[in-house]
Amino acid sequence: MLIGKTQSVCPQCLRLLDAEKHSGDDGCIYMTKTCPEHGKFTSLIWEGDLRSYLQWSSENTKNEAPVLPKMTDKGCPYDCGLCAEHLRKGCCMLLELTNRCNLRCPVCFASAGEQAPADLSMEEIEKQYDFLMAHGGPFNIQLSGGEPTVRDDLPEIIRLGREKGFSFFQLNTNGIRLAEEEDYAEKLKAAGLDTVFLQFDGLDDSVYITLRGKALLAEKLRAMENCAKAGLGIVLVPVMVPGVNDMQVGDLLRFALEHMPSVRGIHFQPISYFGRCGLDRPGRPITIPRMLRLIEEQTGGVMKAADFSGGGAENPYCSFHASYMKRKDGSLKLLPKKSGSCCCCTGSDDSREFVANQWSGSGSKAEFAADGEMTETSALDEFLEQARLNTFAVSGMVFQDAYNLDLERLKRCYICEVDSRYGLVPFCAYNLTDTEGRSLYRR
Amino acid sequence: MQDKNYYTIDPEGKLKCMKCGVALEKGKAKFMYLDNGFPVELPVCPQCGFVYVPEELALGKVLSVEKALEDK
Numbered sequence: 394m395l396i397g398k399t400q401s402v403c404p405q406c407l408r409l410l411d412a413e414k415h416s417g418d419d420g421c422i423y424m425t426k427t428c429p430e431h432g433k434f435t436s437l438i439w440e441g442d443l444r445s446y447l448q449w450s451s452e453n454t455k456n457e458a459p460v461l462p463k464m465t466d467k468g469c470p471y472d473c474g475l476c477a478e479h480l481r482k483g484c485c486m487l488l489e490l491t492n493r494c495n496l497r498c499p500v501c502f503a504s505a506g507e508q509a510p511a512d513l514s515m516e517e518i519e520k521q522y523d524f525l526m527a528h529g530g531p532f533n534i535q536l537s538g539g540e541p542t543v544r545d546d547l548p549e550i551i552r553l554g555r556e557k558g559f560s561f562f563q564l565n566t567n568g569i570r571l572a573e574e575e576d577y578a579e580k581l582k583a584a585g586l587d588t589v590f591l592q593f594d595g596l597d598d599s600v601y602i603t604l605r606g607k608a609l610l611a612e613k614l615r616a617m618e619n620c621a622k623a624g625l626g627i628v629l630v631p632v633m634v635p636g637v638n639d640m641q642v643g644d645l646l647r648f649a650l651e652h653m654p655s656v657r658g659i660h661f662q663p664i665s666y667f668g669r670c671g672l673d674r675p676g677r678p679i680t681i682p683r684m685l686r687l688i689e690e691q692t693g694g695v696m697k698a699a700d701f702s703g704g705g706a707e708n709p710y711c712s713f714h715a716s717y718m719k720r721k722d723g724s725l726k727l728l729p730k731k732s733g734s735c736c737c738c739t740g741s742d743d744s745r746e747f748v749a750n751q752w753s754g755s756g757s758k759a760e761f762a763a764d765g766e767m768t769e770t771s772a773l774d775e776f777l778e779q780a781r782l783n784t785f786a787v788s789g790m791v792f793q794d795a796y797n798l799d800l801e802r803l804k805r806c807y808i809c810e811v812d813s814r815y816g817l818v819p820f821c822a823y824n825l826t827d828t829e830g831r832s833l834y835r836r
Numbered sequence: 837m838q839d840k841n842y843y844t845i846d847p848e849g850k851l852k853c854m855k856c857g858v859a860l861e862k863g864k865a866k867f868m869y870l871d872n873g874f875p876v877e878l879p880v881c882p883q884c885g886f887v888y889v890p891e892e893l894a895l896g897k898v899l900s901v902e903k904a905l906e907d908k
Contacts, residue, residue: 767851767860767861767862767877767878767879768876768877768878768879768890768893769862769876769877769878770874770876770877770893770897772874772875772876773867773874773876773897773898773901774897776872776874776901776904777897777900777901777904780904
């Protein structure tokens with residue numbers, strides 16, 4: 394049964410194709426498209442029934458215009474920048490500070506360490522900050538790469554961004570340097586870092602050996618300890634791969650909860666089949682319903698699939714999230730979906746603030762209007778900080794690849810890569826590769 | 837109906853109690869909400885005990901506390 398029409402690309406030549414979303418013989422939702430040269434492609438996009446697929450959609454259809462959109466020639470998804478066709482102004486911006494890496498993971502969307510062009514210079518980084526401010530900033534900044542901690546000037550990069558007026562910085566890292574240099578987390582915190590987005594794929598070394606090429610669990614734990622000591626918020630980020638760590642979802646959640654409040658949340662990333670990916674794309678990649686089923690099954694129903702909703706600021710089919718309050722006895726209470734979630738958001742700004750507040754470490758609570766000299770309200774401050782620190786966020790984002798790319802989703806993307814050659818490019822366009830590994834944007 | 841004022845601000849910018857005509861002083865007060873008490877210090881009238889709650893406080897922290905307690 395036909396559900397809707399959209400546009401996608403051919404996985405082999407990345408040519409723009411009309412695509413149809415429809416339910417298949419098994420009741421799940423698929424996307425089908427036909428390339429005149431390379432034939433027909435059908436991909437699973439929702440491992441659940443039509444009702445659940447339609448129910449997941451949020452009502453937020455309000456659009457935003459990018460600030461100073463780029464003039465385009467070829468159209469979406471070939472010359473992003475962002476262009477006037479895009480429906481979001483952006484929330485989180487990725488700065489790829491280097492392509493160098495101290496690991497050589499079999500799986501890496503950025504194909505880091507391969508050609509390793511020169512790192513972005515401080516002047517280039519300053520230009521990127523200025524570009525962001527001129528195009529709708531401040532945004533939340535994710536410092537990425539490669540492995541950004543291989544740069545010794547990382548604290549200066551964060552300091553410069555703070556001076557430029559950006560107020561939330563998260564570091565996308567494998568955690569090795571944070572583990573090895575005890576005072577490194579403190580240095581980053583002092584420079585203005587809020588959150589460590591820690592690659593954390595599992596709770597035993599076999600997972601790391603498969604996905605990262607070496608045993609790393611001890612380093613991850615030491616990195617967490619050092620971040621906690623420094624007061625940096627930690628978000629654990631497991632890349633979920635069928636057959637490798639999808640049986641550890643419940644253990645990961647329990648582990649994360651045990652490490653609150655320094656661990657602020659967990660962010661699952663089902664693996665995307667782009668960039669350097671030595672794994673074959675399975676016929677049934679992980680989609681949102683499967684991820685939610687794994688969460689419910691492996692927590693024994695403590696967290697339920699029904700607790701979750703799709704993002705309100707981005708396209709709802711790109712992400713899922715729920716927030717819980719940890720009670721004194723350790724039990725969890727689901728926070729109403731409108732509280733502590735993005736579905737109340739009307740756009741990128743709300744989402745930016747929500748992420749910054751939920752994922753920040755201690756000592757960076759939201760500021761309120763200044764009180765007069767005669768007021769002293771630390772009891773209220775303490776309560777609010779405790780409430781915030783006892784809130785735990787479970788979220789995830791399902792990136793698109795050339796098989797399941799849906800331009801309707803792409804046009805509402807609010808996570809962009811910053812690249813001086815193009816401007817702001819939605820994450821899934823920037824990282825899109827064809828079956829031969831050729832990219833539209835990435836060098 | 838005209839809004840009732842409980843305080844005035846003198847030319848030096850200091851808060852005065854409208855009823856008693858004396859300057860407010862820093863004093864202890866307690867916000868009670870859903871069985872939770874939050875001791876705070878606010879400008880208080882030394883004579884009648886009137887407590888001045890700045891608007892930013894009411895619409896800022898106090899509102900946030902209410903939201904957190906009620907999961908609003």
